[in-house]
Amino acid sequence: MIRWSAELSRRMTCGDEDKRALGPLLRRLVELSRKSRREGFQALEAEIAAIEDPLFKIGLRLVGEGLAGEPLEDILCTYLLTSDEKGWPFLRACVTIEGLLALAEGDEPALMVRKLVAYYGADRALAALQELEASAP
Amino acid sequence: MIATLLNADWGRWKAAPVSRQKKDALFELACRMALIAEAVRADDGSGRKRANSLAAAAKAERRKTLAFGLDILAEGGDAESLDQAFDLDPVFRDLDAGTRLELGMVRKGLLSMIAREHPFINLRRTTAFLGPEYYEKAGAWMLERIKRRKRKSQPLLVPGEMPDVVRSLASESGGHERGLGLERAMRAGGRSLASAALAGCPQESIDLAAPVFGSLGGAILADDALWLRGRLSSEEISQAQSAFTDIVQGLSDGGELALNGEEELYGDPDFIAEITRVVLGMDEKPLKTFLRNVEARLLAMAMQGMEPEAHERILGLLTKKEQRNVLDALDAMILLPRREIEDAGRAFARGLITAIERLLPTASSSDSMEKLTQIRDWQRAETAG
Numbered sequence: 001m002i003r004w005s006a007e008l009s010r011r012m013t014c015g016d017e018d019k020r021a022l023g024p025l026l027r028r029l030v031e032l033s034r035k036s037r038r039e040g041f042q043a044l045e046a047e048i049a050a051i052e053d054p055l056f057k058i059g060l061r062l063v064g065e066g067l068a069g070e071p072l073e074d075i076l077c078t079y080l081l082t083s084d085e086k087g088w089p090f091l092r093a094c095v096t097i098e099g100l101l102a103l104a105e106g107d108e109p110a111l112m113v114r115k116l117v118a119y120y121g122a123d124r125a126l127a128a129l130q131e132l133e134a135s136a137p
Numbered sequence: 138m139i140a141t142l143l144n145a146d147w148g149r150w151k152a153a154p155v156s157r158q159k160k161d162a163l164f165e166l167a168c169r170m171a172l173i174a175e176a177v178r179a180d181d182g183s184g185r186k187r188a189n190s191l192a193a194a195a196k197a198e199r200r201k202t203l204a205f206g207l208d209i210l211a212e213g214g215d216a217e218s219l220d221q222a223f224d225l226d227p228v229f230r231d232l233d234a235g236t237r238l239e240l241g242m243v244r245k246g247l248l249s250m251i252a253r254e255h256p257f258i259n260l261r262r263t264t265a266f267l268g269p270e271y272y273e274k275a276g277a278w279m280l281e282r283i284k285r286r287k288r289k290s291q292p293l294l295v296p297g298e299m300p301d302v303v304r305s306l307a308s309e310s311g312g313h314e315r316g317l318g319l320e321r322a323m324r325a326g327g328r329s330l331a332s333a334a335l336a337g338c339p340q341e342s343i344d345l346a347a348p349v350f351g352s353l354g355g356a357i358l359a360d361d362a363l364w365l366r367g368r369l370s371s372e373e374i375s376q377a378q379s380a381f382t383d384i385v386q387g388l389s390d391g392g393e394l395a396l397n398g399e400e401e402l403y404g405d406p407d408f409i410a411e412i413t414r415v416v417l418g419m420d421e422k423p424l425k426t427f428l429r430n431v432e433a434r435l436l437a438m439a440m441q442g443m444e445p446e447a448h449e450r451i452l453g454l455l456t457k458k459e460q461r462n463v464l465d466a467l468d469a470m471i472l473l474p475r476r477e478i479e480d481a482g483r484a485f486a487r488g489l490i491t492a493i494e495r496l497l498p499t500a501s502s503s504d505s506m507e508k509l510t511q512i513r514d515w516q517r518a519e520t521a522g
Contacts, residue, residue: 007147054269065354077141078265
């Protein structure tokens, strides 16, 4: 069944330019996924200091502590829900949470990126996927 | 799409500032909930003890929301009754932001208690309501708890290859970072499976595995393993260990692990099955006589190469004091290579043959004697050709 929430959709609404600005975040998440597969999650510790977004930083620490699945999702979503974000910051937070959940599950980078481009919307997802794959090392 | 956000009740979280003072008070409340969760989890063995523990916590609690929720749990309330009690929807929306936050936080902490989650996960869930600025504070509180903790060891060793698997994965370095194999296997299996599998392992295995999740995550893993040790049967632990080793094998087959000393990983199943059969089928008298005279350390070494049923039969024939000696020997023992465990098994068989010859001379041609002789003269599969 396809599930939809009007309020969630409203909160995520933002312009094309904003969606394009998600590119660096997606690339960062995919890089982290590759690094964790290559060197392990302990290696991500070094990356945490360079992250400014508190949700991203906390999420990465929780993944390092071995949290995954429901508890990780619940904790990160609680941070988001109580922050009352809207528009681009909200969309960015959703992408961050989705990426961290995929990272914790050990998803292949290719699968992770497909989960994340869905946040661009159906009309932009395919183009975003091609862009990301073209820029992959 | 993230299910939690799809199902969220957005009306509850309308923007409204909550004072720092209120958040500090809620942080203290979250810490108290984590302490109660810890105490209740420790009393989890009996329903009555747990209810008493919850009732006492409810009585001592000064915050009405938490006292009310604990009282519901003490009366046997489940997640549904808690939701009914806390889901005062029409009222909820008119409450001030601080009270809404408190209700949401207390409900979350109580649900975590019902699920018997580790108190640190409980605290992570509840302090998330207070915002990122409380993340470090919660971490510092947990590290302080770890420092002050006195862990009670409950010795139990479920024989099998799990300790060898952990040790081999921890030392893996072929083409990867050292210990990466252990991390991959534990993350692939998930924390619950890893804890259940480690529940039957000696402390050495837990000490090797815990750092994979860092200091806090490692403490949670080690606590969960010890907690499950007192709650799972040896059969359940054995199943978890098999599932874990299957995952390791799957990762290895898929080229994601480069294991060191693979032959050490998987013991000779025929040897383990044979010695287990002998222990289970042996007459009580010679077995008991032998067990009471054998050195605890040798027995502990041999038991590492037996199935759980044999383990249970042996311990059942010993006095409490002898049991303690063997369990202490198991607990203190550095895990032996398979070759040494099999040597101990052969020595065990030799000792039993002597006991039978002395006590039951007419049984020297019995089925058990034949099997014991086979074990005594056992050759490793690869050398027997």
